[in-house]
Amino acid sequence: MDTLLLTNIHKSFDKRILLQNVEFECKVGQIIGVLGRNGCGKSTLLKMIFGTEKADTIGIKINSKVYTPKEIIPSRRIGYLPQVTFLPKDIMVRDIISVFFPNGELQDLIFYAPKVSSFETTKVGNLSLGQLRYLELLLMGNLPHTFLLLDEPFSMIEPLYKEVIKEFLIELKNSKGIILTDHYYNDVLEITTKNYVITDAQIVPILDKADLVFYDYLRSYE
Numbered sequence: 001m002d003t004l005l006l007t008n009i010h011k012s013f014d015k016r017i018l019l020q021n022v023e024f025e026c027k028v029g030q031i032i033g034v035l036g037r038n039g040c041g042k043s044t045l046l047k048m049i050f051g052t053e054k055a056d057t058i059g060i061k062i063n064s065k066v067y068t069p070k071e072i073i074p075s076r077r078i079g080y081l082p083q084v085t086f087l088p089k090d091i092m093v094r095d096i097i098s099v100f101f102p103n104g105e106l107q108d109l110i111f112y113a114p115k116v117s118s119f120e121t122t123k124v125g126n127l128s129l130g131q132l133r134y135l136e137l138l139l140m141g142n143l144p145h146t147f148l149l150l151d152e153p154f155s156m157i158e159p160l161y162k163e164v165i166k167e168f169l170i171e172l173k174n175s176k177g178i179i180l181t182d183h184y185y186n187d188v189l190e191i192t193t194k195n196y197v198i199t200d201a202q203i204v205p206i207l208d209k210a211d212l213v214f215y216d217y218l219r220s221y222e
Helices: 042-050 069-075 093-100 105-111 129-141 159-172 185-191 209-214
Strands: 003-013 016-027 031-035 057-062 065-067 078-081 147-151 177-181 194-199 202-206
Touching (some): 016 042, 016 194, 016 202, 031 185, 042 057, 042 069, 042 147, 042 177, 065 069, 078 129, 093 105, 129 159, 159 177, 159 185, 185 209
Parallel strands (some): 031 194, 078 147
Antiparallel strands (some): 003 016, 003 057, 057 065, 194 202
């Protein structure tokens, strides 16, 4: 089973320590949730793993091979979905799918995925937020990366597409390891296999909402 091991992660801005001694792992078959307040370093953490944000220090190992941040993108072992869309707005969805997957079974997997037929002739710029996020996840999820980093996959998404996205991610973890961040903690906790909260520059494992209250991420819970 492929394992992504992250160690010795430090990040500071001027005199502020954002992340310190962060260490955790993600295996194929797992969805890891990383929660925390605004500005705690969740998005920065994903960017440092992917290599688009410079870390003070970071250790990245997949199985027995050590990677530098600069090697992550060309290695195609880790994919990253940022908060801001990366798709051109003026191109029709079916044409985007054909660009990513020119032919074969992978293209069919996208075209015949739930709900896609309802918007495949729509331009990307005219999609709802849920349709757009779902499309991005379908494209990223069917690329050959072993691990995926997802920054706020549920943010501002309409309920119908939240459910479709959850179903897709649960299915996807059979072949990939997934690390995701989001403020929609109920949606995160519904699909994850392990969760952490970033607090005081540390990453701490949590079991449930009671832990989120304890670490001051939530005021209370029902």
